[in-house]
Amino acid sequence: MRAAERGRHLRTEALAGASARLVAGYCWPWTKPIGKERRLEADVRIGDWHRPWNADSDAVCENGAPPSKIWSVHEKGLDQIGCVYTAQGLEWDWCGVILGEDMVRRDGRWVFRRGKERKDPESGVKRVAVPGSFDPKVRAGSVDEQEFARLVRHAYHVLMTRASRATVLYSTDGETRSYLKDRAGGLQVHGLRPTWENLPEEARVPHLPRPRRGRPSRRKRQSTGPHSPDLFLF
Incomplete structure (x- = not known):
């Protein structure tokens, strides 16, 4: 190529x-x-x-x-x-x-x-x-x-x-x-793009957000669990 x-x-x-x-x-x-x-x-x-x-x-x-x-x-x-x-x-x-x-x-x-x-x-x-x-x-x-x-x-x-x-x-x-x-070997492309849709089902586990500096408020601590709907991998 x-x-x-x-x-x-x-x-x-x-x-x-x-x-x-x-x-x-x-x-x-x-x-x-x-x-x-x-x-x-x-x-x-x-x-x-x-x-x-x-x-x-x-x-x-x-x-x-x-x-x-x-x-x-x-x-x-x-x-x-x-x-x-x-x-x-x-x-x-x-x-x-x-x-x-x-x-x-x-x-x-x-x-x-x-x-x-x-x-x-x-x-x-x-x-x-x-x-x-x-x-x-x-x-x-x-x-x-x-x-x-x-x-x-x-x-x-x-x-x-x-x-x-x-x-x-x-x-x-x-x-x-x-x-x-x-x-x-030659160039191999398997179609995996860095998007949520292209991840296999078993890999679609939301990651926790990067922690911020300082002590988070009580309200934030309660709303940032691993299954929070507003957390995305990409």
Whole structure:
């Protein structure tokens, strides 16, 4: 399945009521918003599928793209892609993780690679010349190869543990995609949405509300039993 198809599946889940975001390894240069209109450059390029990183901005960008501080919850955040630095500590129902070519499978082992950039002659923005990591915090002059590999693995560990319901993986490297498919199987959708109606009968047990700080009133204590009609799971 191509990256575009994975993205469409996440969007479908989001339209059905789930929270969902796309994240990726730091395998493409990251362009700051361009011009007065604060246009986001589509830095993440996989074939004919292009998307911008989440905005490196404290203000709203072109076409209502949210600033970085609300990218994870804004309705238009799904049009952008986060990385380990903007996704860590967050959680969504569904998370699409794009593995770039900083970590690929070769001859039965994982290989970790650094990327090189070039400047596009027409736009002047940075593009990928040699696929690999573009993370400025793991440059060759700052960490050795062993530490570089550890940090890349850690980044993907963070990205792959952001979902509470399902994680959808896609690698830009064909050999790595084949390995992941053999290990994890293809994409399977069983139609379970985060709604009360789609839960099996035995799971439809109302949860108690989260307790508030302070001592509740006597009246509230009497009206918040486990079978109270105004309590819902979702």
